[in-house]
Amino acid sequence: MRGSLPDARTAPLIVAGLRTPLARAGTSLAGVEVQHLLAPVLRELVERTRVSAEAVAEVVVGNAAGGGGNLARLAALEAGLPASVPGFTVDRQCGSGLDAIVLACRLAQTGASRLLLAGGAESISTAPLRGRRAADGAIEFYSRARHAPPGDAGDGDPDMGVAAETVAREAGISRDRQDRFALRSHRRALAAAAAGRYDAELVPVTAGATSVNADNGPRARLDAPLLARFPAAFVPGGAVTAGNSCGDADGAAAVVVVGPGSSAALDSPRETALAFLDAETAGVDPRRLGLGGAAAVESLLGRHGLATTDLAAIEFNEAFAGQVLACMDRLGLDDAAIDRVLNTDGGSIALGHAYAASGAVSVVRLLARAQSLPEGSLCLAMISSAGGLGTAALFETCRVTPSTRRAV
Numbered sequence: 001m002r003g004s005l006p007d008a009r010t011a012p013l014i015v016a017g018l019r020t021p022l023a024r025a026g027t028s029l030a031g032v033e034v035q036h037l038l039a040p041v042l043r044e045l046v047e048r049t050r051v052s053a054e055a056v057a058e059v060v061v062g063n064a065a066g067g068g069g070n071l072a073r074l075a076a077l078e079a080g081l082p083a084s085v086p087g088f089t090v091d092r093q094c095g096s097g098l099d100a101i102v103l104a105c106r107l108a109q110t111g112a113s114r115l116l117l118a119g120g121a122e123s124i125s126t127a128p129l130r131g132r133r134a135a136d137g138a139i140e141f142y143s144r145a146r147h148a149p150p151g152d153a154g155d156g157d158p159d160m161g162v163a164a165e166t167v168a169r170e171a172g173i174s175r176d177r178q179d180r181f182a183l184r185s186h187r188r189a190l191a192a193a194a195a196g197r198y199d200a201e202l203v204p205v206t207a208g209a210t211s212v213n214a215d216n217g218p219r220a221r222l223d224a225p226l227l228a229r230f231p232a233a234f235v236p237g238g239a240v241t242a243g244n245s246c247g248d249a250d251g252a253a254a255v256v257v258v259g260p261g262s263s264a265a266l267d268s269p270r271e272t273a274l275a276f277l278d279a280e281t282a283g284v285d286p287r288r289l290g291l292g293g294a295a296a297v298e299s300l301l302g303r304h305g306l307a308t309t310d311l312a313a314i315e316f317n318e319a320f321a322g323q324v325l326a327c328m329d330r331l332g333l334d335d336a337a338i339d340r341v342l343n344t345d346g347g348s349i350a351l352g353h354a355y356a357a358s359g360a361v362s363v364v365r366l367l368a369r370a371q372s373l374p375e376g377s378l379c380l381a382m383i384s385s386a387g388g389l390g391t392a393a394l395f396e397t398c399r400v401t402p403s404t405r406r407a408v
Contacts, residue, residue, distance in 0.1 A: 004303075004304050004305065005277055005278075005304050005306075005394075005396070006277050006278065008275035008277065008376075008396040008398050009275075009398075010260050011109070011260075011275040011276050011277060011396070012104075012105045012108035012109050012257055012258065012259050012260070012275070012276045013257070013258045013273040013274065013275055013276070013398065013400075014101075014105075014255045014256065014257055014258075014273060014274040014275075014276065014363065014367060014395070015049065015256050015258055015268040015269075015270065015273045015400060016045055016048055016049050016255065016256040016268060016269050016270060016367075017045075017201060017253070017254070017255040017256070017363060017364035017367040017368075018041050018044055018045055018048075018201055018202070018203050018253065018254060018255075018364065019041065019201055019202065019203065019251065019252065019253035019254075019357075019360070019361050019364045020037055020040070020041060020202070020203055020204075020205045020212075020251045020252050020253070021202055021204070021205065021212050021213060021214050021215050021216070021251065022215045022216075022217060022249045022250070022251040022351045022352045022354055022361070023212060023215070023216050023217075023249060023250050023251065023352070024216055024217055024247050024248070024249055024250075024352055025124040025125045025247070025248040025249060025250055025352075026125055027216060028207055028210070028212045028216055029123070029125065029205060029207055029212055029250040029251070030125040030126070030207075030250070031125070031126070031207055031208060032123060032125075032126070032205060032206075032207050032250065033123055033126050034063065034066055034071060034075075034121050034122065034123035034126065034127075034252070035071060035074045035075045035078050035121075036078065036205070037121050037122075037123055037205060037250065037251060037252040038061065038071070038075035038078075038079075038119070038121035038252040038254065039075045039076075039078035039079040040079070040203050040204075040205060040206075041119065041121075041203050041252050041253065041254045042059065042075060042076060042079040042081065042117055042254055043079040043080060044203045045117060045254060045255075045256050046079075046081070046117075048267075048269045049256055049267050049268065049269065050267040051115065051256075051267075053080070053081050053082055053085070054082050054084065054085070055114075055115050056076075056081060056085045056115055056116070056117055057085075057107075057112075057113035057114055057115055057116055058085075058086055058087065058088070058104070058107065058113050058116045058117075059072045059073070059075070059076045059081070059085060059086070059087035059088075059116070059117045059118070060072060060087070060088060060090065060100045060101075060103055060104045060107075060116060060117070060118040060119075061075065061087065061088075061089050061090070061097075061100055061118070061119060061120060061121060061254070062089070062090050062091065062092070062095075062096025062097040062098075062099060062100040062119070062120035062121075062356040062357075062359065062360065063089055063090075063091060063096060063120065063121055063122065063356045064091055064093045064094065064096050064122060064355045064356040065122055065123075065124055065127040065355055065356070066122075066123075066127060066128075067127070067128040069089075070087065070088060070089050071089045071121065072087030072088050072089045073086070073087040073088070073089075075087070075121065076117075090103065091356070092281075092385055092389060092391070093147070093355070093356070093385045093386040093387065093389075094317065094319070094353070094355055094356065094358060094359070094383055094384070094385045094386060095281075095359055095383045095384075095385035095389060095390070095391045096120050096355075096356035096359065097119055097120020097121075097253065097356050097357050097358060097359035097360030097361070097363075098120075098359025098360065098362060098363065098381055098382075098383050098391050098393060099281070099359065099391055100118045100119060100120055100359075100360065101118045101119065101255055101257070101359070101360060101363050101393065102276075102279040102391065102393050103118070104116040104117075104118035104257045105118075105257055105276035105279070105393075106279075107259075108257050108258065108259030108260075108276075109259065109276070111259065111260070113259060114258065114259045115256070115257070115258055115259070116256075116257045117254055117255070117256060117257075118254060118255055118257055118360075119252065119253045119254025119255060119357070119360035120252065120253060120254075120354075120355075120356040120357040120358070120359060120360040120361075121251070121252035121253075121354075121356065121357050122249075122250065122251065122252070122354040122355040122356045122357045123250045124248045124249065124250055124354070124355065125250050126250075129141055130142055130143070130144070130145070147286060147289075147386040147387035147388075148286035148387050148388065155287060156286060156287060157286060157387075158286075158287055159234065160289070160319065160320075160386070161233055161234030161235075161240055161245065161320070162234050162235060163286075163287060163288060163289050163290060164234070164240045164245070164290055164319070164320035164322055164323045165234055165235045165238045165239070165240050165322070166287060166288055167288050167290045167291060167320075167322060167323050167326045168239055168240060168320070168322025168323065168325075168326060169238075169239070170288070170326075171322070171325070171326035171329055171330070173239070173321075173322040173325045173326055173329075174239065175239035175241075175244075177321075177325060178239055178240070178241075178244040178320075178321040178322045178325065179224065179227040179228060179241075179243065179244050179321070180224070181244065181321040181324065181325055181349075182227060182243055182244035182245075182321045182349045183222060183223070183224060183227060184339075184346075185318055185321075185343065185346045185347050185348075185349040185350040186218050186219050186222050186346065186349070186350040187346075188343070188344065188345055188346040188350070189215070189217070189218040189345060189346025189347075189350035189351055190218045190220055190346075190350075191345075191346075192345035192346055193214065193215065193218065197345055197368065198214075198215070198345070198368075200269075200368065201364050201365075201367075201368055202214070215351050215352070217247060217249065217350055217351045217352040218346065218350040218351065219350070222243075226243075227241075227243040227244065230242055230243035230244075233245065239322060240320055240322055244320065244321040244322070244349065245319070245320045245321070245349065246317075246318055246319050246320070246348040246349050246352060246353035247352045247353065248352065248353060248354075248355075249348075249351065249352025249353055249354040250354060251352070251354035251357050251361070252354070252357050252360075253357050253360035253361045253363075253364045254360060255360065255363055255364065255367070257276075268400040270367060270370075270371060270400065271371060271399065271400060272367075272370045272371050272373070272375070272397050272398065272399055272400060273367075273370075273397075273398045273399075273400050274363070274366060274367055274370055274379060274395035274396070274397065274398070275395060275396045275397075275398045276393070276394075276395055277304075277378075277394045277395060277396055278300060278303070278304065278393075278394050279300065279391065279392060279393040279394065280296045280297075280299045280300035280303070280391070280392050281296055281389060281390065281391045281392075282295035282296040282298075282299050282389070282390050283295070283387075283388055283389055283390075284388045284389075284390065285388055286386075286387050286388035287388075288388070289384060289385070289386060289387065289388045289389070290319065290320065290322075290323030290326065290327070290384045291323075291326065291327060291330065291384065291390070292384040292385060292388055292389045292390025292391075293316060293317075293327055293382040293383055293384040293390035293391070293392060294326075294327035294330045294331055294382075294384075294390065295390050296382060296390035296391055296392035297327075297331055297380065297382055297390075297392045298330075298331070299392075300392045300394055301394075304394075306378070307332075308331045308332055308333055308337070309337075310378055311341055311378050311379070311380050312341065312373050312374075312377035312378055312379060312397075313341055313344070313366060313369045313370070313373060313377065313379040313380070314341050314342045314343070314379070314380045314381075314382065315342075315343060315347075315362035315363070315365050315366050315369075315379075315380070315381050315382070316328075316342060316343060316347070316362070316381075316382045316383065317347065317348050317353065317358045317359065317362060317382075317383045317384070318343065318347035318348040318349040318350075318353075319348065319353060319384065321349060323384065324342075324347075325338075327382075327384070328342065343365075344369065345365065345368075345369070358383065359381065359383045359391065362381040362382075362383065363381050363393070366379045366380075366381055366395065370395075370397045373397050374397070375397055375398065375399050376396060376397060376398075377396065377397040378394065378395070378396055379394075379395045379396070379397065380392060380393070380394055380395070381393045381395070
């Protein structure tokens with residue numbers, strides 16, 4: 001059933017989406033600062049849509065591990081956008097890229113902006129060290145910021161892997177099932193790359209004298225016996241391993257958001273756009289932070305009287321196989337449904353998790369998948385974030401024709 005969904009004909013449209021290759025942290029993109037990852041994506045989006053750069057009303061970018069400042073503004077200027085184009089940066093940790101796109105869609109929905117560039121970027125390789133000043137003036141370095149109070153037992157803000165173990169154990173997700181899902185991610189990503197399904201969304205990045213033009217995370221030699229040899233990574237005797245978890249990655253992704261009402265033609269490089277219908281962010285127990293995405297989906301679909309069976313495509317960041325499977329079980333998707341709709345070209349376990357970029361990568365991937373879906377198909381991007389948060393965004397496929405093409 002369609003419930004109370006907004007009319008896609010008057011909704012903001014995502015008409016183009018691009019990303020850099022995703023590279024394991026410390027490898028081919030290790031020397032590229034975050035603004036230089038994002039700038040080529042922004043520049044190429046403007047060129048491919050043939051829009052006047054002056055028409056961009058806002059650049060909205062998510063970033064989690066950077067050094068502060070305003071990455072959106074810096075990358076926009078690096079991309080050659082006019083100084084008159086503003087930008088601002090948001091931080092909801094891993095959800096930042098998806099939240100930036102949702103925020104851009106909301107701005108377009110209200111009529112405040114007609115054309116926006118939105119996405120996320122992360123250079124884990126060049127992220128600054130973090131330190132605080134002790135009472136004696138010395139600098140104490142720390143690995144990450146606190147996301148929740150420690151709680152009475154001191155376990156209220158666990159490391160991500162520890163939280164993933166909790167979620168998988170409580171949901172009854174076996175080690176074998178986690179390993180099988182991880183292998184699925186790698187095999188599907190390899191198949192997608194071989195078939196050229198990533199080609200139209202990739203923007204090469206110059207790294208020194210090299211042009212990086214392909215993801216380097218998927219492992220062709222990975223198989224079930226090799227995955228079974230990985231030891232527990234976070235909890236002694238646990239089921240979460242380096243093999244069934246994502247790796248850290250460097251990368252960036254962004255989309256073009258166009259609002260209703262216009263006066264000049266905008267070219268779309270895709271035959272199908274994503275009409276933004278609605279989004280939700282929800283909170284859960286920070287000790288079970290991986291469930292945030294599922295909580296957001298439950299609220300979002302419930303508001304519109306929808307079921308997961310109404311969804312034609314889902315992109316969900318694969319931080320940990322056990323966490324993904326626990327969320328899918330909670331949402332009522334069996335293994336057959338997972339194979340049919342979830343991350344059909346692989347996910348972050350294979351490609352890598354570029355923190356704030358990952359939610360934006362999910363939307364870029366949804367747009368690519370939308371090209372082979374019937375008009376009116378419902379598509380979902382979802383992600384769980386540190387501190388026990390989750391964001392989900394609902395879209396509908398919409399054919400881009402001269403009569404439906406927006407202008408700016």
